Amino acid sequence: MSAHPAGRVLHAPAAALAGAGATAAVVGWLTTVDHKRIGILYGASAFVFFLLGGVEALVIRLQLAVPNNTVVSAHAYNALFTMHGTTMIFLAVMPFNAMFFNYMVPLLIGARDVAFPRLNALSFWIFLAGGLLLNASLLAGTPPDVGWFGYANLTSKHYAPGLGVDFWIVSLQILGVSSMIAAVNFIVTILNMRAPGMTMMRMPVFVWMSLVVQFLIALAFPPITVGLIFLMFDRFFGTHFYDVAAGADLHLWQHLFWIFGHPEVYILILPAFGIVSEVLPTFARKPLFGAPVVIYSGVLIGFFGFGVWSHHMFAAGMGPVADAAFSIATMLIAIPTGVKIFNWLATLWGGSIRPTSALHFALGLVGLFTIGGLSGVMHASPPVDLQQTDSYFVVAHLHYVLIGGSLFGLFAGIYYWWPKMTGRLLGEGLGRLNFWLMFAGFNLAFFPQHYLGVLGMPRRIYTYRPDLGWNGANLASTIGAFVIGVAVLVFMVNAWRSLRRGAPAPADPWDGRTLEWRTSSPPPVHDFDAVPPVYGRDSFWREKHGPRRPLTVAVTPAGGPAAHAALHLPAPSRWPVMVALGMLIAAVGALTHVALVVIGILWTIWAIIRFALEHHRTPEHADQTGGLGLDHRKMAMWVFLGSECFFFGTLVATYLAYKGRSVVGPAPHEILNIPVTSVSTFDLLMSSLLMVLALAAVQRGDRRQARLWLFGTAFFGLIFLGFQAYEFTEFVHAGFTLQRNLFGSTFFVLTGLHGTHVAIGVLWLLSLWVLDLRGRLGAADAVKVEIAGLYWHFVDVVWIAIFTLVYLIP
């Protein structure tokens, strides 16, 4: 049976987990797997963190309002700008984006939910854990104070001895896990769950931008994960990744951070571009001009976004060739960005423009992002950048693109989709006041900062002298910041009034173009009564106003209550919260006591096993083949392995970059035992063969052989780990440890993380073996073994690369 949304069989059980009233409501939210509720959870959390980050900004601006000010101490100020940046990026803009990914993407593609609803919930709870942990540092009195991009070696234990940086590292790692899981989920959803007839090029632009963003997340987070692992190991275990005296290169942190950091800014802005690409056509009553070009531009921006990271390092001394190369690459990216702006203008040209609040914010983005993008072009030239970087000029640039771009886009989305999500309309009068206050306040706050940069004011300074010409612009900027605050208050009033007694919203208040307007406001729990027909790009508009492209499947009748009762809906689950809780406990343990780490890890493993087995016997979950003919879980594994390529690639690249730089011995050729490692390599390769046999046995229903080969694979994996344990023990006895030299740091972390992957694989295979022992692994479960096999073969291939580059090549 396919996982086609118009399925049959069981109606999902209600949240049968608690008593009546308020408790039931709370439990309902804690166990929800409904993408709409998860979207609201993201949005509400993001808004709270946004307010927190905003307060931090206002205190910063108060301190800088006049020279030599004493509102906060230097220590407090440095923590404020660190927390403000980290909060706004990871806890405000990204989860606001996630609110729209979650709520809207399934509706926009005509699906009833995402590919993995429980993983979706898991992403949210892990995000919340990370956000709470980061802000717990404020309560603990030790917030991080090293800047949101924490350059090594200021972040070393020596120069930042307190818990602040540790809070920062652990929180970011948790937030990274959340984003990664969501990325896999949405890639599979968008590729595999589109309604029949919705080809890729017929997808709304917002969905395209979301897809590009998820790929960016999947591939950009691994490098920062590795960079943070290096920092964590330096701080906790005495490794030398950022230890200059041991031969390290401090540029490593910057490269790893910005290989993540630059795609991150596209992660932040592309959803806003997608929103504008929906809002402008709707309120101009014209299609998006050049929609395919806008789509291709977004893809190109995402792709090339991986090639420009060192434009953040023009002052770092990389040399003229690197400077020139990254300068050209950065300028090239301006082209697809400019193309989008022109296409948006052409969309408006000749239209019949209705000046709703949503449109105001979208227009704001077009104008303000143009300014931000142009100041970015100035930064793309290293000679100019050498004056502008690390000054208030770049602060102005980044706020023009992040507030003028991302935030204005998000507010456009909020005003646009609020009726759909809440069933009520926001006030247009208050909406326009919101916009104009925000627009005026924002420009007053940040345009003068261009001048401050030109007049040489460095960034991240808690105070400044009065005789440098910076006074007036700083005061203006502070006033503007408070006007932004008032604008946000106006929005909150608007939202409150709307929720309390706003006018009820019809299904299609804007004469919309896309599928979400085809269902009620808010949608029923099952999103669509019947799978929506797809008549082309802007399908709903074509349905209403023509021209309609031929349908690929016949329109299914909406059916009555009986049809709804036959839908399979994802059941609520307590395991996402439990897994996230285990991770939070382990994270808190990392900052306090190792016992909590152990408890947390055990808790997490237990919760993951329960999570994995929760629907093992649910018939609707047996076949998850999607629109591309591929099982959701296989597609998810492939995406995950793609990110793992970047993970191990970063580790190997660091190993190679640091090769030969150790200040003391031993060197690789003096300590590595190639003959013995060749045996363990052969063993691991053979285990892949056994894995192939195991899968074949499961697929043909031969349970005995399946058990034999599954256990065999795990056993060979254990042998490999045994060899590794032997090798590590020999090395430690010979005095070669993690802390010994740079080679020790890179070798043990690389092979240790690989060994951890093997160990996880072994546990996975043994669980499948136990399932088979209990008679619960049939031919219908072959795909579960198949994805374990994909993972296992991948870990093998990585080992071949490691063995070659670390052991064999001198």
Next chain:
Amino acid sequence: MPSDHARGTLGDAKAAVDVRTTSTIGLALSLGLGGCAWDAPMSTVAARSDVAREILHVYAIITWIVVGIALVVGIALAWVVVRFRSRPGAPGMPAQIRGHTLLEISWTIAPAIVLLVIAIPTIQVIFRTQAAPPRDALQVRVLGHQWWWEFRYPALEVVTANELHVPAGRPVALTLDGPDVIHSFWVPMLGGKRDVVPGRQNRLTFTAETAGEYRGQCAEFCGVSHANMAMRVVVDAPDAFARWVAAQKAEPGEPAPGPAADGKAIFARSACVGCHTIRGVSSGALGPDLTTFGSRRTLAAGILPITVETVTAWLKNPPALKPDAKMPALGLTDEQARAVATYLIGLK
């Protein structure tokens, strides 16, 4: 590099260009908000060196282009929104135009051409300003500390802190390094910034053109007192520079009897000697060299002018003036601090 003979006329021409470029930038940037002092101490558009001038040249080109594009797009946006506003009673639906291939090609190629105009001088200036310094350049080692600047002239055997003297008209080759964290050396009027990265020797070469004093400040967040890490660069005419070098290398004379002599005695028997060098008196290496402290105009990396009052206040409690300063309060009485201050100010 131009010869001494040519430099006179070239210098005049360059000065003329500088004034023009500066006012061009000023005009371009003043749109909307006028009245800024473009020659403020940290101005990035008041070029006083060859590198700064090269940068300003590219800066001017890019700024004009960028402002022009912003105006075009902004005006187009405003016009479109007003012109195509929906009017009540206007007939149904606007023409549903989906695209126009020629238009797409044009507005892909046009930005590419504009970027080419920006890229060519950019690449040229990158390579020109990062060329190896000439053999006769004055070599200076810059060491960035938390939170002060050390300057060492190996060929001249001069060591000083927080105040960099260079001769006008002669290339200066800075080598940047540091014993602690990443800092960034930035004197806007003399050029762009370059990071001080421990373990790497970054280079910055420039030729200052006119005598004068310029302000610099650390431009890479380096800890609690990052905001308090300024510096002064004094560009001397060649003979004034020679005099300065001689004064730096001379043995400090005996201080005048009275507070200065008392100050020296207090200094010599206090913890000061563990961190500071005063030639002939102490050889500490953790803090700034104080041999010619009195010849400087500011103290504690440019955060205060040097007067008896400010130096006394500093000596009594450095972290009060510079949060987390590595120099501790030494428990000096008011009178003792004053005496030491008088001594230090006399070290010229």
